[in-house]
Amino acid sequence: MDRAFLALADPVRRAMVARLSRGPATVNELAEPFDITKQAVSKHIQVLEQAGLVTRTRDAQRRPVHLDAAALERLTAWIDRYRLDAERNYRRLDKLLAQITTTEGKKR
Template identity: 85%
Template sequence: MDAAAADERLDRAFMALADPVRRSILARLSRGPATVTELAEPFDITTQAVSKHIQVLESAGLVTRSRDAQRRPVHLDAAALETLTEWIDRYRLIHEQRFRRLDALLASADGGDAAASAEQD
């Protein structure tokens, strides 16, 4: 997958995750597959609305559907979530390193001030 396609997929996934209903659906699917009717139970919206949310999640590559006789369970695509986590972790680690350097700099500056104060006393 080229960089532009990867960026587009990330954009779709993060846009899908921006909605609280879709995040709740993913949280439920983390416990196992479910049908649209089962996913709609906790919400005060129609199954048709939940189905549209699932379509957005499917388009973002976060869920898949299968056929099991008359049932069409929705499944969480854990690998897609792992890709998002890896992207977030990359930037989290960069910022953590920056904060560690800042902490070290502040600690050394603080230590220098403490030594100077002790000499003046």
Template identity: 90%
Template sequence: MGSGEDADDRLDRAFLALADPVRRAIVARLSRGPATVNELAAPFDITKQAVSKHIQVLEQAGLVTRTREAQRRPVHLDAAALERLTAWIDRYRLDAERNYRRLDSLLAVMTQEKGIEK
């Protein structure tokens, strides 16, 4: 990722990459451990070249990396990148939960003031 790139650009690319069901399935498979393109292509009815393109999109989004082990080029999930996405989602989820708790409290007070039984 380029040095002029900001966090929003990285988030955009990651979420766009994850918008595709094949790429989400690849990420899910890689969460269990590294795999080769052939291993990643096995469950899909698409070409290995198509799977390679999906992997390139995930690489450009910073979600996976490739290494070289002799003749193999396994693909690895970047857990830190997923953690950044999770942290971004959690920030807004926690805000929403706080709002719902405040609303619940307000409704409870209003219900008690009106003498309404649950």
């Protein structure tokens, strides 16, 4: 999980993941929106691959890159667990503040 979050810390890699969420792409297709070398794009793909976020397959001469949706789902589930805890805490705080406000209003 640490490798995945580190990989996603880079905006180029996040953009690649966003592109791959629409379907597989070649290195050339992933390189199009960026002003970087294909070698740099390949290194970014390698980081995503080592993080378990993407895989490559062979299709004749092509080597398309595929997003591993299950890996993203695991990250989302981990984040959601803490998001739900934070939301519960905020709801409790909202309730407490409402009670304090109501109590203060009655004292006046």
